[in-house]
Amino acid sequence: MVRYDINKLQMQNIELKNEINSLHEKTKGVAKEDSFNVVRASQAELQSTLNNLSKDIQNLSGRFDESKFYTENTLKNMTTEIDIIKLQITSLEGQIKDIKTKLDTMENQIQQQKEKAKEQKKEEIDLSKKEETSGEDASYGAKAKYDAAYATFESKKYREARDQFEYFTREFPNNDLTANAYFWIAETYYREKDYENAILAYETLLKKYPENKKIPNALYKQALCFIEIGENKVGRVLLEQVIDRYPQSTESKLAQKKLDDLNKKPSKKK
Template sequence: MKKIKIALTGIIASVFLSGCVTTDEFQQMKADIARLYVENNQLKNEISDLKTRVDKMSSDLNTAVALKEGQLTLLAQTQDYVKELQLLKGRFEENSFQNERKFKELSDRISELQAKLTQPTTSTTKEEQQVTKSTQETLKNPKSIYDSAHIDMKNKNFASARQKFQEIIKNYPDFELLPNSYFWIGETYYNEKKYEDAILAYEEFLKKYPKHDKAPGALLKEGMAFLELKDKKTAKVVFERVIERYPQSKEAEIAQQKVAEILKSQNSGKKTTTKKTKTKTNR
């Protein structure tokens, strides 16, 4: 605009200074003025286009800044998640290590019992052989044998009951109460205070039927048997397995109580040892 004004001023000034204008000069002036108007319009369009581009660039810049801020926020959140994940991973690995160690101890303990006892569930005395023979002669179906075994359990004839449950396992693999027979064999040993045999019988039942409704009870009784053997360390591991595997069961509640009792007794033992040490030191 300034260029056009300067040009017009120069033309007008030259007209006044010269005092007269020829036809050619006047036509030239008109052409110059028209050209200047055209250039002015082109300049306006260029300015408008430039302003549009600047506005777009400004908008893009604001968007880029917002995206950058969002990326920084997301990066910070991701870093927090990574830290949390690492903590969880560490806890998981620690718990897995502890569980593997406990289960290995339990497995080793059971292996010791298996090595100590030779065929605990199949060895028979002469009395038990006579019971088996009598059972085979008088009972012809697994339900009758099973019912008879429970009558023996009620009368505390545990050896006789065990032989009948073993007879079912041996000869009636499709019997619907076969899993129960495995469980009750463990019960016969437990009631006879043959705790090592009971542990192996419960373990055999659990390996075959880990999801059976008697599984929580079998695992709990296995822990109780270890307690009876004065093996509190292994008993605690077994009780913790009850809590882990069957958390909603009544057996889990009992197992929690037993774990608390074991920990309490262990702490009491430590306090007693500390007191004895102090007494010896004072002397």
């Protein structure tokens, strides 16, 4: 629009110049002074109009330059905003990729857990069939199965022994030897140095059978497991519980000795 106004004024300016030139031609043959004055007046008026048009052109040119500057500046700002949006999109794409990777990892872990559970179930079924077809008769009861599991443990076949003891706890949940079976399950993890699972297994015994004779040993071993994984503070607390609750037990003396050993060296984890 501004460009159109400028062109229009320029055309008017050209027309005025043409009129002035025409007046000059007409005044060449005029001799009378009054006619000349009239022409001069007309020329002055036209010149004034021309000057005004020139000013209008300058104003419009200024507006055009201002509009051009604003447009260029706006385009520059838009370009900057577009670059920022591109960076944000790139960042979001990276985040989406990370999330997808984590989801894939989780799916793999879930699949592995399913396969592990399936394998354990199969082992339980195989173990059950093995015991059913082993020629045992009605007189071969809970004690015989417990003794068989313990013999496997003594042979250092800890995984197989654990399966047998777990089967025993399910088959004979109210038997007098069931608490012992839970203890030996925890012991299989401890012997394999799987201290975290051992802690959980000992805790099962502590909660289910708090008055069982193996509780002092279970509490002491649980303390050792915490120390093995760097949780010395928790381990110390459990050792002190062994000493306070079972002062006459063998585990109480072992707990005191372990505390003395810990006090001789700085704790790794407070």
